[in-house]
Amino acid sequence: MGERTRIRAVIGLGNPGPHYAFTRHNLGFMVLDRLASRHHLSFRQQSRWQAMWAKLPLEGGEVHLLKPLTYMNLSGEAVRRLSQRYSLRPEEILVVYDDMDLPPGRLKLALSGSAGGHRGMASVLEALGTPAVPRLRLGIGRPPEGMDPALYVLTPFAPDELPEVDRWLDRAVMVLECVLREGMLKAMNKFHQRQQ
Structure with a gap:
């Protein structure tokens, strides 16, 4: 992916419904909600795609923000429909999601x-149809010993964790905004060095 390839869509992964709203597995939704709020955008439901959708106007062209409303393991269907509708290439789509393999709060x-x-x-x-899809992973760490990982990711953050x-x-929104302004490679260099 060259530096000229522009990200044209940002996908946040999560599960729909208030029951899942503040769980670790919904960090992708939470990041997109924070990004939309900073730019005074509202999501609207797109029944054809089974997703919530907003458009972020930027210099150089708008960026689609998408939260699939299917459950997690079917998220790709909404992404595929968006990509077909707007002729998006995989390298123009950035996916935001939680990752147990990264320490809590770490971004990659x-x-x-x-x-x-x-x-x-x-x-x-x-x-x-390709692994060449840009992504922003947000670390949530491993579950406590003896806890089922599937239960851990669906557990809400405790009140004392929320700050x-x-x-x-x-921080995730700051990274995304840098990606959208300057491209993936510059953002990777900037933020990975900062986290060392």
Whole structure:
């Protein structure tokens, strides 16, 4: 992916419904909500795509923001429909999601890779037919010993964790805005060095 390839869509992964709203698995939705709020945007339902959708106007062209309303393991269907409707290439789509393999609060940008066991990302990669899909992974850390990982990711953040999560969201939005302004490679260099 060259520096000239512009990100034209940002996908946040999560599960729909208030029951899942503040769970670890919904960090992708939470980041997109924070990004939309900063730019005074509202999501609207797109029944054809089974998703919530907004458009972020930027210099150089608008960016689609999408939150699939299917459950996590079917997220790719909405992404595929959006990409067909707007002729988006996989390298123009950035996916935001939680990752147990990263320490809590750690952010990692990548141009491609496997799903790493994340069912939502696996669905997106399958729908787009390539592992070369940019992504922003947000670390949630490993579950406590003896806790089922599937239960851990669906557990809401505790009240005392929320101020820290708030900082994670602000940092993730800052990274996304840098990606949209300057491209993936510059953003990767800037933020990965800062986290060292």
